[in-house]
Every structure is written in C-alpha cells, then in structure tokens.
Amino acid sequence: MGNFSVKWDTFWEIFFEQGGSNRxxxxxxxxxxxxxxxxxxxxxxxxxxxxxxxxxxYKVLPRILNGFCSFYVxxxxxxxxxxxxxxxxxxxxxxxxxxxxxxxxxxxxxGLNSAAYVSEIMRGGINSVDIGQMEGGRSVGLSYxxxxxxxxxxxxxxxxxxxxxxEFIALIKETSVVSFVGASDLFVAFNYIGSNSYDFIVPYLxxxxxxxxxxxxxxxxxKLMERKLQKSDRRN
Amino acid sequence: xxxxxxxxxxxxxxxxxxxxNIKIEKGEVVVVIGPSGSxxxxxxxxxxxxxxxxxxxxxxxxxxxANPKVNINIHRQKMGMVFQHFNLFNNKTVLQNIMLAPVxxxxxxxxxxxxxxxxxxxRIGLQxxxxxxxxxxxxxxKQRVAIVRSLAMNPDVILFDEPTSxxxxxxxxxxxxxxxxxxxxxxTMVVVTHEMGFAREVASRVIFMDEGRIVExxxxxxxxxxxxNPRLKDFLSKVL
Numbered sequence: 001m002g003n004f005s006v007k008w009d010t011f012w013e014i015f016f017e018q019g020g021s022n023r024x025x026x027x028x029x030x031x032x033x034x035x036x037x038x039x040x041x042x043x044x045x046x047x048x049x050x051x052x053x054x055x056x057x058y059k060v061l062p063r064i065l066n067g068f069c070s071f072y073v074x075x076x077x078x079x080x081x082x083x084x085x086x087x088x089x090x091x092x093x094x095x096x097x098x099x100x101x102x103x104x105x106x107x108x109x110x111g112l113n114s115a116a117y118v119s120e121i122m123r124g125g126i127n128s129v130d131i132g133q134m135e136g137g138r139s140v141g142l143s144y145x146x147x148x149x150x151x152x153x154x155x156x157x158x159x160x161x162x163x164x165x166x167e168f169i170a171l172i173k174e175t176s177v178v179s180f181v182g183a184s185d186l187f188v189a190f191n192y193i194g195s196n197s198y199d200f201i202v203p204y205l206x207x208x209x210x211x212x213x214x215x216x217x218x219x220x221x222x223k224l225m226e227r228k229l230q231k232s233d234r235r236n
Numbered sequence: 237x238x239x240x241x242x243x244x245x246x247x248x249x250x251x252x253x254x255x256x257n258i259k260i261e262k263g264e265v266v267v268v269i270g271p272s273g274s275x276x277x278x279x280x281x282x283x284x285x286x287x288x289x290x291x292x293x294x295x296x297x298x299x300x301x302a303n304p305k306v307n308i309n310i311h312r313q314k315m316g317m318v319f320q321h322f323n324l325f326n327n328k329t330v331l332q333n334i335m336l337a338p339v340x341x342x343x344x345x346x347x348x349x350x351x352x353x354x355x356x357x358x359r360i361g362l363q364x365x366x367x368x369x370x371x372x373x374x375x376x377x378k379q380r381v382a383i384v385r386s387l388a389m390n391p392d393v394i395l396f397d398e399p400t401s402x403x404x405x406x407x408x409x410x411x412x413x414x415x416x417x418x419x420x421x422x423x424t425m426v427v428v429t430h431e432m433g434f435a436r437e438v439a440s441r442v443i444f445m446d447e448g449r450i451v452e453x454x455x456x457x458x459x460x461x462x463x464x465n466p467r468l469k470d471f472l473s474k475v476l
Contacts, residue, residue, distance in 0.1 A: 151325050
C-alpha cells in the first residue's frame, strides 16, 4: 500500500489518456439503462400481475390467470438473477432460434425479474389500503375498476414508494453481473482499467464509490417524491 | 321504493339474516335498532348489495338488485350510503370527494359538479374546507362531508350505517342535525343507529332486530312507550 500515489497515477493515466473514461461512461450508461428500463418494464408487468392477483376470484378466468401469475412470481423469485440471465441468453433464446444484443437481453431479464418483486410490492400496497376506501367508491356507484384506478392505486403507490425505491437500488446493484452474458457495464469498464495496469485496488475502489454515490442520489430522489405525495396526509 | 322479500344472508355456516321482509316507502325515515350481532348492519349493507344476499329479492325502483346479473353500479347511484368510518377518499380534497362520482359517471361536467359541490358544502357550513384533505377534518366534519358526497349523486334513498358511532360525543349533534334536515326535506332514509333520541324524534318507523330477524316494528311513539316483544322491552330498559 506504500506506493498508493503511484497506483493512483497509473489509474488516472489509463482513465484519461487511454480511453478509460469513455469506457466508464459507457458502462455507467449501460448500468443505468438496464436498471431504469428494467424497473419501468418491471413496474408495467408487475402492476398487471398485481392486478390479476387482487382481482376477486369468483370466476374461472381470474383463477387461471392467478395460478399462472403465482407460478411466474415463484419462478423468478426462486432463482438467482445470474441464473436467469444465463438461462435466458444461452438456453431459451438459442432454443427459440433468436439472437438479440446482450444489453437488450439484460434489460428484458431484469425487467421480468423485477416484475416478480414489484408485483408482490404492489399487491401488498393495494391490500394495505383500507377496505372502506373501496366501499366508499362503490357506494356512490363507481365501478370496481374506476375505484381501483382513481382511489385505491394512487394511495397504494404512495404506500409502496419507499419499497419501490429500494427495489430500484437493489436492481442497480444486481446489474453488476451482466458481464456473464457479455454486456459491458460499470464493472466491465473498471475491470478493463484494472487488467491494463495489473492493479485492481484503485479501479475497484473508485467503482465502489460510484455505486454508493448512485444509490445515495436515488435515495434522495425517492425521499423527495415521497414528500410530494404525502401532501394529503399533512394537516393544512 | 325498496321492497325486501325473503332476504337471507349467511357467512359460511353462520346465518346472519333470516327471512327478512320489509317495505320502505318514499319519504320514510326507517330507523333500525338492536343489540350488536343482531344483523342490523348486515341488513343495511344487503340493501345496496355491499354484501351479496344469500337468497331473496331486493326490489329497488322496480328492479331486483339482488340478482347478480343486474348492473349494481347504476342502482347504487340512486342509493347513497354513509358509513360508520366515513370512508372519504383520503387522496382527494373535500371538493374532489364530492365531485368525483358525478364527474366520473358523466352525470355532470366539471363546472356543474363543482358548483353543486360548493352549494352542498355551504349547506353544511364547510365551504372554507373545500380544498383541504379529509385527514385535516374532525370526525363530525368528515361525516357531514360524507353525507353531502352521497347527496351529490341526488339519490332516491340514503342508507346510514351507524353514522355517529365513531364520533366524539360533542360531534354527534352536528351530524344528527344534518340528518334531521334531510329527513325534514323529504329524503327517504334507512338508519342503523344507537341514538334513541334521533329514532324517537325523526323516525317515521322504528324496527327492532334480534338474532337476524325483525321482531318488532312500529311508529316511534308506540315503539318506545308500548313495546310488545319481551326482548325489546329488555333492550329498551337497558338503553333508555
């Protein structure tokens, strides 16, 4: 550790003069792309799944859909995301005779994966809204759907926002395994710098700092949004 | 207006309502009293199918709304309900609470709904609370807003499910006052309550329920002064 300043100089040299910064920037962009698009995909699919799972189950179709959705959630929560990536990229796609860029596959897999978690978060959020809110809506003649959309879900989203923020943070951190299928993220960029200088101390340290800064930034954002949504709780 | 025929309701093997028959006429104020567990709230909630009746008919304006094939939402528009715990929409302001249903159901446009809502708020003296959220209202204010929320749909009848039971004693009066005004204005009302004073003063008919049956019904004067059923005598001796 004595020659830390030398290591630091080597890192800076590769970072600035040998194109390291471009790779880091590209890696950071890819990391964010996978996490953000994955979360958006997850929220869309997750909301659909949660909707199916809270639907009243008098009829046959909701029951079948519910069975399928709980199978889906069980499957994606029951396997590590690395395994899902590997199976998706090296097993499912080739079997279907398809090929996509690894970045797109990563976005899709992370989206499908987080959909399973988001659906459970949403379901909990919807169930946490007092049943009286639904009865209040139905009593004035609003349909189940209208009450759900304009009364229940807005309150559920407020309840689950912190948890959804955590899901996003978890997603960002989990993306660090995408190199398994050849996508280049933050980890790949710093790994490149490390390999070129035969020294991993500084690159990995900087990588860790970048991850932490990202997470702190997102936590702040979530807190801000939460405060804005809590308007209806405050006495004014 | 409402004709209940052989209404039965059970939860699993527990039979809560047994063969209820009652006719409620336009302009009547029917007060339902009874010990807890007698089925009076369930009876009220069956009237607008908030609980689906197990068997029997509920004829409202000529339609059997207990029939699952009937679109209940249309009929609930004409059958308001006021709950023990108010059930105001927490994510909407007072004004939005009142406007929501008329606008969503395309009965009024936004402007009309807003004017109507302000008029209703003025009637209960809460026009200055139009833009606050329900969380900043007192219990009595919440319940008054809940009453005008159901009024905004211009219903034929309003069902009250223990509207004053969750209120501080000093707020009960203001809610009963609004209900009394409604009754004086000719609104048809079915009220489940423990407020014997209200029953005596405002009701056109009082019903006593026990163990899922209507055991006595009469005008308030005879009901309170000359009860027949021994169970009712016992009940009145405890609450009066």
